Amino acid sequence: MPDLSVPELLDLDRAHVWHPYGPMPGRTDPLVVASASGVRLRLADGSGELVDGMSSWWSAIHGYNHPVLNEAAHEQLGRMSHVMFGGLTHEPAVRLAKLLVDLSPEGLEHVFLADSGSVSVEVAVKMCLQYWRSLGRPAKRRLLTWRGGYHGDTWQPMSVCDPDGGMHELWSGVLPRQVFADAPPARYEEAYADHLRTLVERHADELAAVIVEPVVQGAGGMRFHSPAYLRVLREACDAHDVLLVFDEIATGFGRTGALFAAEHAAVTPDVMCVGKALTGGYLTMAATLCTPRVADGISQGEVPVLAHGPTFMANPLAAAVACASVGLLVGQDWRAEVKRIEAGLREGLAPAAELPGVRDVRVLGAIGVVQLDRPVDMAAATRAAVREGVWLRPFRDLVYTMPPYVTGDADVARIGRAVCAAAREG
Ligand code: PLP
Numbered sequence: 001m002p003d004l005s006v007p008e009l010l011d012l013d014r015a016h017v018w019h020p021y022g023p024m025p026g027r028t029d030p031l032v033v034a035s036a037s038g039v040r041l042r043l044a045d046g047s048g049e050l051v052d053g054m055s056s057w058w059s060a061i062h063g064y065n066h067p068v069l070n071e072a073a074h075e076q077l078g079r080m081s082h083v084m085f086g087g088l089t090h091e092p093a094v095r096l097a098k099l100l101v102d103l104s105p106e107g108l109e110h111v112f113l114a115d116s117g118s119v120s121v122e123v124a125v126k127m128c129l130q131y132w133r134s135l136g137r138p139a140k141r142r143l144l145t146w147r148g149g150y151h152g153d154t155w156q157p158m159s160v161c162d163p164d165g166g167m168h169e170l171w172s173g174v175l176p177r178q179v180f181a182d183a184p185p186a187r188y189e190e191a192y193a194d195h196l197r198t199l200v201e202r203h204a205d206e207l208a209a210v211i212v213e214p215v216v217q218g219a220g221g222m223r224f225h226s227p228a229y230l231r232v233l234r235e236a237c238d239a240h241d242v243l244l245v246f247d248e249i250a251t252g253f254g255r256t257g258a259l260f261a262a263e264h265a266a267v268t269p270d271v272m273c274v275g276k277a278l279t280g281g282y283l284t285m286a287a288t289l290c291t292p293r294v295a296d297g298i299s300q301g302e303v304p305v306l307a308h309g310p311t312f313m314a315n316p317l318a319a320a321v322a323c324a325s326v327g328l329l330v331g332q333d334w335r336a337e338v339k340r341i342e343a344g345l346r347e348g349l350a351p352a353a354e355l356p357g358v359r360d361v362r363v364l365g366a367i368g369v370v371q372l373d374r375p376v377d378m379a380a381a382t383r384a385a386v387r388e389g390v391w392l393r394p395f396r397d398l399v400y401t402m403p404p405y406v407t408g409d410a411d412v413a414r415i416g417r418a419v420c421a422a423a424r425e426g
Pocket of ligand 1: 057118119121150151152213219250251275
């Protein structure tokens with residue numbers, strides 16, 4: 001097939017290709033990316049490059065086309081790109097599992113290598129339900145979460161996404177019926193902690209697990225909350241025989257300033273999901289980690305195995321790149337880099353607080369958020385950011401950024417200007 005011109009490509013894209021939460025046929029023209037390197041996306045229409053303020057949805061923490069990740073991918077490609085995981089194993093998967101166990105909160109020892117974040121949440125839920133079933137308590141099959149969350153687009157994850165005006169309202173009557181607490185306040189409030197305790201206690205007989213995004217609720221609203229609530233949940237779950245699941249798919253690998261957000265509260269969940277930045281955004285892979293308590297419980301059941309096994313589970317190429325990406329992260333002073341970005345975002349986003357229609361400006365680690373008091377005009381906000389030379393993807397009432405950790409100071413400042421422009425014009 002000869003190279004497509006940009007107009008040809010867009011015609012075909014509109015006619016044939018679904019985009020996330022998009023109509024068919026497509027009604028808008030996405031920007032066409034020809035290549036990406038460092039923190040820059042090069043556009044195919046020749047109009048230049050954009051600094052990526054999104055890290056490709058939290059994943060490309062080292063930027064694009066990184067020599068270390070490229071080498072890991074090339075080397076593994078020369079050995080084997082994929083092999084089934086039933087009855088076979090391989091070094092990249094084993095090395096990755098050991099790395100994750102060593103780095104994750106103390107007590108998480110077993111790893112299921114899933115192929116996307118949503119699937120890792122499905123696996124987490126399955127582990128919890130199967131655990132209680134194995135222990136002869138099948139009535140414990142509901143989940144408790146707090147409003148405002150996002151856990152993915154497949155069935156169980158959708159059932160614990162924000163039920164109020166979230167992305168999955170369409171399915172509200174059909175999804176499994178879960179228990180919802182109010183969204184967590186930013187600061188610690190004893191009354192809210194009591195609300196959580198009460199709900200866990202009241203529903204304990206039917207709850208398999210509490211599942212939350214620790215410290216930052218991402219795609220459901222970019223809200224930050226006190227880590228102390230994680231300790232409240234840990235205690236309530238322990239007191240009432242409920243498992244605790246942390247979805248660290250967005251927050252994992254340094255994004256909030258801790259390697260995992262659970263560290264802000266020094267809490268170990270029973271099950272933890274990671275994804276996104278796991279492979280530095282190179283390939284699709286996620287992981288579900290659990291404690292021996294969960295694994296041992298499952299193995300005592302009538303069906304003593306975890307009944308899950310996707311075709312591309314533990315893909316060697318993705319696992320090799322994940323090992324390289326995680327190694328690259330922890331082999332350097334990543335905390336200093338995230339702190340540097342945090343300081344740059346605080347400075348760069350501060351002027352947004354003075355803009356009319358801005359409700360809140362907040363920064364944590366390498367995450368910067370401007371919340372408006374109105375729905376953002378996505379097209380106008382995106383245009384304003386692109387004019388500043390930055391790629392952003394505003395949504396709902398939010399203009400936000402979570403740049404790669406390798407973003408230099410001048411580019412962080414540029415992102416700050418772009419967020420302000422998008423908040424002003426969007
Ligand atoms: N959980 C959280 C906290 C997420 O932010 C996301 C994706 O944005 C998911 C789960 C789903 O991950 P994936 O898109 O890889 O399926």
